[in-house]
Amino acid sequence: MKIVVCIKQVPDTNEIKIDPLKGTLMRDGVPSILNPDDANALEAALQLKEEYPGSTVSVVTMGPAQAKYALRECLAMGANDAYLLSSRAFGGADTCATSTTVAAGIKKIGDFDIIFAGRQAIDGDTAQVGPQVAQRLGLPIATYVQGIREIREKSVIIERMLEDGYEILDVQRPCVLTAVKELNKPRYMTVIGIEQAYQKEITVWDEVDLELDPADCGHNASPTKVFRSFTPPPKGAGEMLDGTVNEMAQSLVNKLFDTHVLQKGQ
Amino acid sequence: MPVVIELIGEAKRLAADIGCRVCAIICGHNIDQQANELIGYGVDEVFVADAPELKNYTTDAYTKVIFEAVQKYKPEIMLLGATHIGRDLGPSIAVKCNTGLTADCTKLDIDPTDKKLMQTRPAFGGNLMATIICEDHRPQMATVRPGIMQKAEYVKNAKGKKTELKVSFEEGELREKVLKIVKSVREAVSLTDANVVVSGGLGLGGPEGFELIKKLADRLGGVVGSSRAAVDAGWIAPSHQVGQTGTTVRPNLYIACGISGAIQHLAGMQDSKCIVAINKDESAAIFEVADYGIVGDLYKVIPAILNALDNVE
Numbered sequence: 384m385k386i387v388v389c390i391k392q393v394p395d396t397n398e399i400k401i402d403p404l405k406g407t408l409m410r411d412g413v414p415s416i417l418n419p420d421d422a423n424a425l426e427a428a429l430q431l432k433e434e435y436p437g438s439t440v441s442v443v444t445m446g447p448a449q450a451k452y453a454l455r456e457c458l459a460m461g462a463n464d465a466y467l468l469s470s471r472a473f474g475g476a477d478t479c480a481t482s483t484t485v486a487a488g489i490k491k492i493g494d495f496d497i498i499f500a501g502r503q504a505i506d507g508d509t510a511q512v513g514p515q516v517a518q519r520l521g522l523p524i525a526t527y528v529q530g531i532r533e534i535r536e537k538s539v540i541i542e543r544m545l546e547d548g549y550e551i552l553d554v555q556r557p558c559v560l561t562a563v564k565e566l567n568k569p570r571y572m573t574v575i576g577i578e579q580a581y582q583k584e585i586t587v588w589d590e591v592d593l594e595l596d597p598a599d600c601g602h603n604a605s606p607t608k609v610f611r612s613f614t615p616p617p618k619g620a621g622e623m624l625d626g627t628v629n630e631m632a633q634s635l636v637n638k639l640f641d642t643h644v645l646q647k648g649q
Numbered sequence: 650m651p652v653v654i655e656l657i658g659e660a661k662r663l664a665a666d667i668g669c670r671v672c673a674i675i676c677g678h679n680i681d682q683q684a685n686e687l688i689g690y691g692v693d694e695v696f697v698a699d700a701p702e703l704k705n706y707t708t709d710a711y712t713k714v715i716f717e718a719v720q721k722y723k724p725e726i727m728l729l730g731a732t733h734i735g736r737d738l739g740p741s742i743a744v745k746c747n748t749g750l751t752a753d754c755t756k757l758d759i760d761p762t763d764k765k766l767m768q769t770r771p772a773f774g775g776n777l778m779a780t781i782i783c784e785d786h787r788p789q790m791a792t793v794r795p796g797i798m799q800k801a802e803y804v805k806n807a808k809g810k811k812t813e814l815k816v817s818f819e820e821g822e823l824r825e826k827v828l829k830i831v832k833s834v835r836e837a838v839s840l841t842d843a844n845v846v847v848s849g850g851l852g853l854g855g856p857e858g859f860e861l862i863k864k865l866a867d868r869l870g871g872v873v874g875s876s877r878a879a880v881d882a883g884w885i886a887p888s889h890q891v892g893q894t895g896t897t898v899r900p901n902l903y904i905a906c907g908i909s910g911a912i913q914h915l916a917g918m919q920d921s922k923c924i925v926a927i928n929k930d931e932s933a934a935i936f937e938v939a940d941y942g943i944v945g946d947l948y949k950v951i952p953a954i955l956n957a958l959d960n961v962e
């Protein structure tokens with residue numbers, strides 16, 4: 384099997400600071416990490432590779448040169464080869480444009496059976512790139528994959544997480560699957576893996592290599608624009624309720640419904 | 650279909666600002682009753698796609714049907730619930746329509762100057778809010794976080810139009826097949842996923858206090874949490890512990906009963922959307938993070954809350 388994993392390098396949002404005046408991110412000194420769901424996506428791919436000898440796992444990301452570190456981390460975990468899609472033309476992309484570039488990269492890698500992505504990146508938080516890559520490649524998709532049950536000749540049987548349970552889906556191959564953290568526990572890099580990762584070449588492609596018109600890339604091809612960004616208003620000081628016990632209880636319940644914390648019929 | 654009712658409520662507000670109609674599209678099989686219900690919630694026209702292939706959601710089938718309807722009826726704005734299904738379907742339709750999609754919006758507004766949709770959403774794990782616009786492409790598409798928007802009111806005998814959509818699928822066109830749907834039992838809701846957490850601490854005075862806590866949690870469809878002190882006292886199993894050395898929770902509603910608010914406890918719950926504290930000591934630290942505080946004996950306050958909840962219905 385040939386498996387491709389889409390990954391993204393993201394700032395560690397636990398350590399992120401926002402400039403409260405400008406409402407912009409202060410990226411300086413914030414460590415970059417492999418997007419957590421993508422580690423689950425890669426782990427799933429590596430497990431299939433072990434189960435089906437002769438399989439290969441390729442990792443691909445669109446991003447700046449610095450994103451090579453995340454690709455190397457994937458190589459050190461056991462991926463065979465890595466591709467960086469990088470160009471000024473790709474900058475400022477929304478998910479619509481990101482998926483065009485990532486899909487073009489996957490097409491050029493070619494010959495794939497299963498494509499994995501993470502469900503959601505912890506910075507943009509949209510969970511849109513996986514399904515959009517599938518649509519651009521004309522492939523079926525299963526999102527929120529929490530289990531892979533069986534690889535059949537022409538399809539794969541997976542568990543897709545729902546809010547109140549899960550469903551078992553038969554998805555024809557080739558297909559795109561997006562991983563949630565419940566899917567598995569990602570392995571660590573090994574010392575040998577890290578050494579080998581640094582000996583491998585990372586293939587870098589730009590819009591010319593991908594045969595993309597710059598008008599179809601990045602900011603130019605993004606229907607959505609960030610109009611403004613700001614820090615969420617700080618939580619106001621809380622309110623102490625007063626009156627008799629019954630009055631306080633009634634006023635609490637009213638407030639919870641008025642602010643939609645509780646919904647009628649709940 | 651709770652999120653749909655919220656979407657209709659929000660759509661009616663937006664439509665009034667733009668001066669356009671509110672329509673809904675429903676896919677499924679034998680869904681006449683649900684279609685009528687949508688009209689009851691105030692949509693002007695409901696498009697009904699009824700076919701056995703649409704009984705369960707699949708990306709291929711729903712994307713095709715809704716994309717065809719969008720091409721035909723050209724909506725200005727299209728809203729979907731940011732549920733597992735909505736966040737699967739929305740991106741697929743957006744690509745087919747060659748338009749943008751804003752994810753998981755918590756606020757929508759119409760720009761008074763040019764009537765475009767201002768879509769506000771959290772990113773970076775809630776550390777940053779962004780207002781997104783989609784100027785040149787239609788429809789303007791957004792998935793909307795459930796539980797935020799005001800629900801539409803149900804009106805009996807409301808009038809609205811019902812339009813059947815023609816649906817047909819070609820051989821091999823649908824590549825995802827639902828084999829089985831497994832619903833989990835309610836008890837299985839884990840602390841991390843719960844919408845409502847009701848926690849008890851040493852202020853309960855004994856293990857039997859958790860019966861009252863459970864009563865309130867059950868009433869709100871939530872789960873029971875606790876402080877470490879209550880766990881250490883042997884009143885409840887360690888799996889219920891919230892805090893630095895327990896579970897971190899971020900529910901819609903967190904109710905702390907008889908918990909003082911030690912920093913290690915706060916670390917596990919202070920990002921909850923709404924925090925209610927019940928404590929007999931008005932200087933307890935828990936009140937500093939609470940949205941609503943009640944000073945009093947929890948054995949009197951909780952029964953009064955249960956009572957007030959019964960009065961709502």
Ligand SMILES: Cc1cc2nc3c(=O)[nH]c(=O)nc-3n(C[C@H](O)[C@H](O)[C@H](O)COP(=O)(O)OP(=O)(O)OC[C@H]3O[C@@H](n4cnc5c(N)ncnc54)[C@H](O)[C@@H]3O)c2cc1C
Pocket residue numbers: 389390391418420421424443444445446476477478479481485499500501502503504505506507508509510511512513607609612749750751752770772777778779781
């Ligand atoms: C504050 C803010 C808000 C935004 N809101 C929106 C919005 O509402 N709509 C919109 O269209 N865009 C939005 N964007 C732009 C969006 O973040 C970028 O397009 C980003 O490149 C991809 O989206 P994501 O980070 O949400 O990824 P997700 O869609 O959450 O990522 C899911 C998976 O797709 C794969 N993937 C994601 N990015 C890449 C990549 N570069 N290379 C390879 N694989 C990848 C990974 O497997 C990842 O786990 C926003 C950006 C910011 C800064």
Ligand SMILES: Cc1cc2nc3c(=O)[nH]c(=O)nc-3n(C[C@H](O)[C@H](O)[C@H](O)COP(=O)(O)OP(=O)(O)OC[C@H]3O[C@@H](n4cnc5c(N)ncnc54)[C@H](O)[C@@H]3O)c2cc1C
Pocket residue numbers: 849850851852853875876877878879890891892893894895896906907908909910911912913914917927928929930933945946947948
């Ligand atoms: C390394 C470390 C890690 C820790 N990790 C955690 C953790 O993960 N989670 C955690 O919770 N704690 C943790 N702790 C313990 C923490 O410091 C506190 O000791 C603990 O949270 C106190 O629990 P409590 O609020 O239930 O008890 P108390 O602090 O004793 O508070 C009881 C409260 O109940 C009120 N009360 C009494 N009777 C009533 C009544 N009838 N009606 C209403 N109110 C009443 C009192 O006014 C008081 O405020 C940790 C401590 C350390 C050192």
